[in-house]
Amino acid sequence: MTKIKIGQVGLGRLGKVHAENIVNHVKGAELFAVASVVEQELAYAKDELGVKNCYTSYSEMIENDELDAVVIVSPSGFHAVQISQALDKGLHVFSEKPIGLELDNIKQVVEKINSHSDKVFQLGFMRRFDDSYQFAKDVVQNGELGKITAMRCYGIDPSAGLDSFIQFAKNSASGGIFLDMSIHDIDLVRWFTGSEFKTVYSLGNNIAAPELTECEELETGACLAELDDGTIAYLLAGRNAQHGYHVETEIIGTEGMIRIGNAPEKNLVTLYDKNGVVRPTSGHFPERFKLAFINEINAFIESINNNVPSSITGIDGLKSTEVAIAMQESYEKKTIIKL
Numbered sequence: 056m057t058k059i060k061i062g063q064v065g066l067g068r069l070g071k072v073h074a075e076n077i078v079n080h081v082k083g084a085e086l087f088a089v090a091s092v093v094e095q096e097l098a099y100a101k102d103e104l105g106v107k108n109c110y111t112s113y114s115e116m117i118e119n120d121e122l123d124a125v126v127i128v129s130p131s132g133f134h135a136v137q138i139s140q141a142l143d144k145g146l147h148v149f150s151e152k153p154i155g156l157e158l159d160n161i162k163q164v165v166e167k168i169n170s171h172s173d174k175v176f177q178l179g180f181m182r183r184f185d186d187s188y189q190f191a192k193d194v195v196q197n198g199e200l201g202k203i204t205a206m207r208c209y210g211i212d213p214s215a216g217l218d219s220f221i222q223f224a225k226n227s228a229s230g231g232i233f234l235d236m237s238i239h240d241i242d243l244v245r246w247f248t249g250s251e252f253k254t255v256y257s258l259g260n261n262i263a264a265p266e267l268t269e270c271e272e273l274e275t276g277a278c279l280a281e282l283d284d285g286t287i288a289y290l291l292a293g294r295n296a297q298h299g300y301h302v303e304t305e306i307i308g309t310e311g312m313i314r315i316g317n318a319p320e321k322n323l324v325t326l327y328d329k330n331g332v333v334r335p336t337s338g339h340f341p342e343r344f345k346l347a348f349i350n351e352i353n354a355f356i357e358s359i360n361n362n363v364p365s366s367i368t369g370i371d372g373l374k375s376t377e378v379a380i381a382m383q384e385s386y387e388k389k390t391i392i393k394l
């Protein structure tokens with residue numbers, strides 16, 4: 056079978072993960088080209104991953120007529136325009152979350168995605184491809200929890216990654232904690248409930264990392280929300296988990312409840328030593344979602360080969376962004392926002 060030729064833009068914190076996955080774990084694809092503004096990253100792609108076509112400009116990369124698809128892992132502010140440019144070139148598109156930072160641009164790009172229905176578009180909500188989340192989805196879909204009444208979502212980055220985040224935030228706008236982090240939980244709430252957010256009320260602080268105030272970021276952001284079907288959702292995002300990378304989701308239903316990652320285990324090991332009974336934790340997102348990142352790109356390639364739409368659409372990108380922007384507005388105005 057001929058391999059899908061991918062051009063990837065961005066080789067930073069997550070870009071390297073995707074690039075290595077495509078080279079080592081995605082049989083149906085070839086990392087044919089890369090684009091980055093950092094020379095060392097291009098040297099790494101050429102020398103360590105054997106990528107033949109290296110560009111300092113995304114626009115130049117997508118001029119390469121041999122490409123079939125792009126994988127966009129650039130800073131969030133570039134996503135909407137890069138998706139649009141790729142579709143204009145007739146390429147399939149996988150883009151990291153969020154789909155964009157501004158609603159007007161996102162609406163335009165979603166229209167474009169919808170009008171290019173022969174091209175696969177997939178957004179990087181990789182948690183949907185994680186084994187545990189898929190297991191929980193089956194439990195919910197089979198009705199084992201009854202009707203969902205409430206969800207609680209924690210997404211807290213490790214304190215060990217705080218310096219690297221500050222660098223990331225200084226280099227380019229992340230969109231703020233709700234657009235950068237809560238967006239994964241917003242997507243999960245929409246995915247599990249099949250319902251849309253109706254109202255949001257958010258709070259935030261920088262008690263744990265006052266230095267984030269300088270780059271107009273929050274260390275902790277929390278939101279209480281109501282969905283159209285009455286479900287209550289509590290979403291907490293943070294950047295200061297001392298114990299590691301803490302992603303936890305709780306779904307409470309009329310017939311039972313489920314928790315995913317209530318202790319963010321690294322593996323099945325329990326260590327008994329002078330510190331007591333210790334469960335090692337996952338250290339960062341590439342570790343916790345290692346397989347999910349591989350699965351999502353394999354699913355993208357499968358959609359291209361089978362000529363079927365991906366399960367994560369432009370509408371998912373738009374809806375989740377609308378909620379995240381409302382959460383940010385609620386925090387700034389200290390008021391409940393209706394969607």
Ligand code: NAI
Nearest residue numbers: 065066067068069070090091092093128129130131151152
């Ligand atoms: P980063 O700052 O580490 O890397 C950004 C990369 O984009 C660098 O390789 C840089 O050279 C390149 N770049 C910047 N401007 C460019 C331009 N004009 N043209 C071409 N390349 C350009 O960022 P990081 O952490 O890798 O994040 C990238 C994206 O991935 C963000 O949108 C972020 O939201 C998303 N992300 C998603 C995660 C997930 O859980 N799904 C986790 C981490 C990041």
